[in-house]
Amino acid sequence: MSKRDYYEVLGVARHASDEELKKAYRRCAMKHHPDRNPGNAEAEVAFKECKEAYEVLSDGNKRRAYDQHGHAAFEHGMGGGGGGPGYADMGDIFGDIFGNIFGGGAGGARGPRRGADVGYVMELSLEEAVGGIDRQIEIPTLETCDSCDGSGSADGKVETCETCGGRGQVRFQRGIFSMQQGCPHCGGRGQTISNPCGDCHGQGRVERNKTLQVKIPAGVDTGDRIRLTGEGEAGPPGVPPGDLYVEVRVKEHEIFQRDGDDLHCDVPIRISQAALGDTIRVPTLGGEVELRIPAETQTSKVFRLRDQGVKSVRSRRKGDLYCRAVVETPVNLTAEQRDLLEQFEATFVGDGARKHSPRSSTFIDGVKGFWDRMTS
Structure with missing residues (x-):
């Protein structure tokens, strides 16, 4: 039988505070304690379930692990998954439950370790x-x-x-x-x-x-x-x-975004560089390196630079750097530059112009198909 959700066991919301958890645990322990339910096997199981849930959720690290991975976080003996306390633990349990009521001292029955x-x-x-x-x-x-x-x-x-x-x-x-x-x-x-x-x-x-x-x-x-x-x-x-x-x-870094041991960054390139190809220099954490931009590069094209990421603190394996090309529209044009662009744009005429703009052609075909379906 699968385990019940620990928050469900204690009857609290997932965002419950530490004080709400403690109150819920006290109510649960009082209700199901074997001394109050002699011979009741179901109450004994519920009591152990309640103790187990509180041991996990009252510990900040264990609670974060449980919130992320559920019961799987404790499959290999991590704290809180041991099936609850036996009767040998009664002193600790009551020290926690009734400590505030009777002015309990520090550390419970055995004192602070x-x-x-x-x-x-x-x-x-x-x-x-x-x-x-x-x-x-x-x-x-x-x-x-x-x-x-x-x-x-x-x-x-x-x-x-x-x-x-x-x-x-x-x-x-x-x-x-x-x-x-x-x-x-x-x-x-x-x-x-x-x-x-x-x-x-x-x-x-x-x-x-x-x-x-x-x-x-x-x-x-x-x-x-x-x-x-x-x-x-x-x-x-x-x-x-x-x-x-x-x-x-x-x-946060002004250039790089980290994803585990890999790094990502945007690399701006001019229209001419994207169309004709070029070799540019891009930053890495170890200094600048060359990156070849092939001709006809489209915006959002990602280039992978091996071993230019982060060396893992655990495996010592080094991640990669992923550079995403971003084609920039030129601004602050001179009269000469504007004239050259107008001459260039004039060459895109007729049906032959579509072969120079693959993404635009695909988009136009998609729009036509959409309207055909809408009007049919």
Whole structure:
């Protein structure tokens, strides 16, 4: 049986916000939870389906992949396609569902595994994206407090939390529900501080602007991401920092349009060049090259220059450059030029003129056929 659409499972629109997704997930989980539907196999399947849908749609990267490719995006074990949680996951589920209701602490039952990831959007010119670049960036983030070395304590002393006994989690019993979540007293850390650090106010982290040197490899394109491990926000004491993700956005170019590893551009040519043929010079990202325009070239004719595109950041294969000929109508004519053109135009007389204009002849024949069909 094919899987249901994740948005349908949660009963939300495809443009639903994160908050709408979370509310829909809570309703779904409450309705179908096995403890509320003992022995009901259909409810258990629906509960797992609901959890699976939320795991995918609540993650920005997974949601984008699902929106683009559907369930096929997770056929090979990508997150969210594993068939939903078993009963071993109940603590995490209830920590998420009821955290706001009972003042849940950070990180749920097991506490935070690491600091938060940080995103940064870097705009590049086409030349920078194609050639690669080292760029210095500055990002606001949370870093380990130097004064207390991340402990949050002014004197380095910490005490075991009396509320959770150092476990970082507490359990609630509400009717048929047994819920465990991060301790609201110690924030899931399992420890309390009687003499908090004056610089970080006991948090162990302070806000700072961090300067980093980022190496962008040659060939990147809009949407590519570079991960800098450990350069995200610092976590609580004993927890490693998150990662920094630099997302690339390539600005529009005045000459070239990029399509994967290929480039496209329009090349203007004069009527005489199009009719008689010529060799012209066209720009590429590596400099100018010669392009032969054969006689009788029509506008929109495309010429392919091999290996003049972008070298792929993944396969290292180089794309091609496609030049589209655009025949320009001359402007600002001198009297002599106008006279020559009038003499030239005078040579196109009678039925013989049609052989010189293949596209015009085809168009005229089409118009005649159209009117014949309309009047018959």
